Amino acid sequence: MSLDSGQHINDQSAKELRDELSALRKENILLRSLVNDQKYVQSASLMQQMYEQASVGIVSADVEGKVVQINNSFAEMLGRDHSEIVGQTLQKFVLPPVFKKGSEAVQDFIAKKRTHFRFEHPWITKWGESHWTDVDMFPVFDAEGNLEMIFSIVQDIQKERLAQIQNRRYDMRIAGLIESSSSVFWECEADGRYTWMSRQCEEVFGLKASEVIGTLGEAFFEESTSRARPIMLRECLDKATGFENILVFAHNENREAMTLLSSGKPVLDENGEIMGFRGSMMDISKQTKLESALLESENRFQKIVESSNSCFWEMDATPQFTYISPNFEQLTGLKVKDFLHKSVIEVNRYFKHDVLQYLNRMKEIEGPIQNVQNVILGPEGKETYVISNGVPILDVDGEVIGFRGSTIDITPNKISEKKLRRALAELTIKNTELEQFAYITSHDLQEPIRHIHSYASMLEREIGESITEKGAQYLDFIQSSSVRMRQMVKELLAFSLLGHETVKLEETDLHELMDPVILSFSKEIREKNANVIVGDLPVINCDKLQFSRLFQNLLSNALKFTRNGVKPEISIQCTEHKWHNTIEFSDNGIGIPREMVDKIFVIFQRLHNTSKYEGHGIGLSVAKKIIEKHDGKMTVWSEPGEGTTFSIEIPKKVVAF
Incomplete structure (x- = not known):
């Protein structure tokens, strides 16, 4: 069995053509027998009857090829009248090679070499077309x-x-299609044994067609397909049908698994019985892998959606919701079906703020919108605070055809935020009350402390030399304690006032602040033979009075906590960064124990007793507060016996508090 190129001709037309040709051939045979009878030919009446009754063309010509007589059938073939043909040479109605072949036949007739000559050739019609006979x-x-x-x-x-000609053209087209296709074309017997296979067999399976012909395809089919294929073909035989898009599992020469899509139709013999099948197999392995990967991706996306606390959604350009992830119901208490395929206008009542304005914004800018807050109004007065992010979906021409995005529940954050604001407000009130209390207390304490110091001095003068040694010690203790108490109250008052002071930002050259501060500590610097090095300091926006106090406190701290027998080295340097400046106060003093580093900025926190180092534990607290009011931060590094570095970060664009 091989490819039947004529099968494309309409069956009814083909039957009519065969019947017509058969009738003409019978008539042709009859005419031949009559012509072979010389008596019949030489009978004018009988010949005339033949001319009139024959449905085939009849032509009589002399030895030179001039037409003597024709019948109507021949004239119709050439599309001419009798008068246009009779009397003309046949050379006028045929191509030169044809006339030459006819002339050679005539010469054979004259020489009695033959008594009959038959050949196919075209005649030239009145319209210059070829008519085959x-x-x-x-x-x-x-x-x-x-x-x-x-x-x-x-x-x-x-x-x-x-x-x-039509069949040949059709065969050429079919051959071209088969040649250019990536599918494998095949023919097989009714039992499935292959009788023909296209060249793609080698490309797809790595086998030559000759290796497959005569087999059932065991060389490339998987066992499951090899078992199922004969059963399927038997069912096709029983039902007199073909098969379409059947999945076939195979492998190539490297034993790599393949998936193919196979279709086939029955081939019938002259009696209409199935004699085999012909069809094609298309390798869809890549497509199958892509579909599998896509399915896996969709499953992965679904699992991500299910495990996420975000709700995902899509809308068309209408806009209507076309997709909402299932966790929407858990998020809001509302049903997905109440939103799907509903316009935004219909469901806007579930939102505290109009959703359409955000979609119009996305459409207008053809870009994303982010962190849009809204409130979804659920059943029984439930309010769900959400943040949404969305992007427009664009077609190949850049036109907006929809929207997609995600929505996350921030209700717990909002509740925490409300609690935090409430606590912050309460804390602000309490801090204000504490500052007021500290101010009032420190202000009101100054008067009794002054009285204690004054009366102690008056008592000392009144008693004079009659005072006992122990009494003098008591009076000295009262006076020194009152002085220390007065200084503490004074510093406490300054600390409390700092909370009420407004930061007055001015463009300030820090050298102009630092030089007077160093000058004010000239005595201490000389007494301790300290070396104070000031590097390049920047010009910044700051409150001059507060920064002057900051420098005083830090320099005082560095001069106070020095090591015995070690010349104090104090360095004040600045490093410029893109968004801020870092000022460092470094010394080689006694340092701070590591366990105490976090406590030095706490008010009244002292690391040493007053007999060894003066002070009340307020200076560093004031310094830190000044930096914080300038939107900066202050940190400390210290190593006992090596020194301490205070690092101050001040933004170049200060936002005062």
Whole structure:
């Protein structure tokens, strides 16, 4: 069995053509037998009857090829009248090679080498077209045996020839399609044994067609397909049907698994019985892998959606919701079905703020919107605070065809935020009250402390030399304690006032603040033989009075906590960064124990007793508060016995508090 190129011709048309040709051939045979009878040919009446009754073309020509007589059938083939043909040479109606071949036949007739000559050739019609015929040439001799004329029976085979041309063109198209296709084309017997396979067999399976023909495909089919294929073909035989898009599992020469899509149709014999099948197999392995990967991706996305606390959604350009992830119901208490395929206008009542304005904004800018806050109004007065992010969906022309995004529940954050604001407000009130209390207390304490110091001095003068040694010690203790108490109250008052002071930002050269501060500590610097090095300091926006106090406190701290027998080295340097400046106060003093580093900024926190180092534990607290009011931060590094570095970060654009 092989490819039947003629199968494409309409069955009814093909039958009619075969019947017509069969009838013409029978008539042709009859005419031949009559022409072979010289008596019949030489009978004018009988010949005339033949001319009038024959449905095939009849032409009589003399030895030179001039037309003597024709019938109507021949004239119709050429599309001409009798008068246009009779009397003309046949050379006018055929191509030169055809006329030459006919002339050679005539010479054979004269030489008595043959008594019949048959060949197919086209005639040239009135319109210059070719009309194919099957011509039988017979010689007619006179009584003396001389060639008198040539009698030709012309059978019209134009339809048959056109059908052959059509079939050839069709075969060429089919061959071209098969050649250019990536599918494997095949033919097999009714039992499934392959009888033909296209060249793609080698490309797909790595096997030559000759290796497959005569087999059931065991060389490339997987066992499951090899078992199922004969059963399927038997069912097709029983039902007289083909099969379409059947999944076939195979492997190539490297034993790599393949998935193919196979279709086939039955091939019928002349009696309409199935004699086999022909069809194709298309390798869809890549497509199958892509579909599998896509399915896996969709499953992964679904699991992410299910495990996420975000709700995902999509809308078309209408806009209507086309997708909402299932966790929407858990998020809001509302049903997904109440939103799906509903316009935003219909469901806007569930939102505290109009959703359409955000979609219009996305459409306008053709870009995303982020961190849009809204409140979803659920059943029984439930309010769900949400933040949404969305992007427009664009087609290939950049037109907005929809929207997609995500929404996350921030209700717990909002509740915490409310609690935090409430606590912050309460804390602000309490801090204000504490500052007021500290101010009032420190202000009101100054008067009694002054009285204690004054009366102690008056008592000392009143008693004079009569005071005992122990009494003098008591009086000295009262006076020194009152002085220390007065200084503490003074510093406490300054600390409390700092909370009420407004930061007055001015463009300030820090050298102009630092020089007077160093000058004010000239005595201490000389007494301790300290070396104070000031590097390049920047010009910043700050409150001059507060920064002057900051420098005083830090320099005082560095001069106070020095090591015995070690010359104090104090360095004040600045490093400039893109967004801030870092000022460092470094010394080589006694340092701070690591466990105490976090406590030095706490008010009244002292690391040493007053007998060894003066102070009340307020200076560093004031310094830190000044930095914080300038939107900066202050940190400390220290190593006992090596020194301490205070690092101050001040933004270049200060936002005062």
